[in-house]
Amino acid sequence: MIQQFAHWLTYNIFNFSEDTKIAEVVYFFIYDSIKIILLLLAITYFMSLLRYYLPIEKLRDFLVTHKLFGADYFLATIFGAITPFCTCSSIPLFVGFLKAGIPLGVTFAFLITSPLVNEVAIAMLVGLFGWKITLFYVGSGILLGMIGGWLIGKLKMEKYVADFVWKNNSNNETGSEKEKNKFSSQVLKITAREAWDISKKIIPYILLGVGLGAIIHGYVPEGFFEKY
Incomplete structure (x- = not known):
């Protein structure tokens, strides 16, 4: 689905000619940006939910109180x-x-x-x-x-x-012990908001990195880095 969308956006909307370097760069950037950002959002949300239920305070107290x-x-x-x-x-x-x-x-x-x-x-x-x-x-x-x-x-x-x-x-x-026994829409909203707050600060760096990768993919000859 992402590939089809990236292909449609590159060649139908932006009207780039196929088999050109610029088309490769644009397609690579669109496809990889969407894929990585969706993966980041999903994983960040899952980790926020996991962190909500993890007893991190107990781990902190253990590390602080034990030499x-x-x-x-x-x-x-x-x-x-x-x-x-x-x-x-x-x-x-x-x-x-x-x-x-x-x-x-x-x-x-x-x-x-x-x-x-x-x-x-x-x-x-x-x-x-x-x-x-x-x-x-x-x-x-x-x-x-x-x-x-x-x-x-x-x-x-x-x-x-x-x-x-x-x-x-x-x-x-991370929620109280009583709340951790529940799985409610409120918990989902809290973790979703936290996941987005984290992700939106990382996304610009992802776009920068994917953009650089797209340029390398499109314009640097294959085997260049292996040779030099």
Whole structure:
């Protein structure tokens, strides 16, 4: 359906000639922009709904009240490794962790590891390279997440986090225990609004990235990057 719409918009509405570079660029931009934005909205909404029911406050309280001597970074990377999230779906959960008061360094340990170590990559690596290379890759991903999170924590970079992340921390984003037992239209509205608030700040960067990709796809010769 998206392909048909992109084709109709490119060749019928914009009236570009087929088999031209500019037509390829426009088609690529329209198709990929719609596809990625719809995927972002769906995943962000799902993650907002998931975050609403997750006991993030309990996790925060545990991290704050226990001196884990670096184990908190390790636990964050393990959580990032076992959750089947790509970056676009990890970001809403990352924002939720920050809103709940979990330290920035710990949340970055999760964010770094989540897209690096996942079930699909592990399955492919085992089939292609065997267990030793796979374990090395997984261990490297976890170690990279821990080091990156620790460095972010030491550098005290909270002031560089966008203001919208810190706003409305007390507006019941995760819901009370009583509310978490319900699944109502009000919950759907709350999570939908939060998902849109996050997505609309990310969409401009998606359009910029897809636009650059469309230009490369249309005008850069195939094999150029492999050669140079």
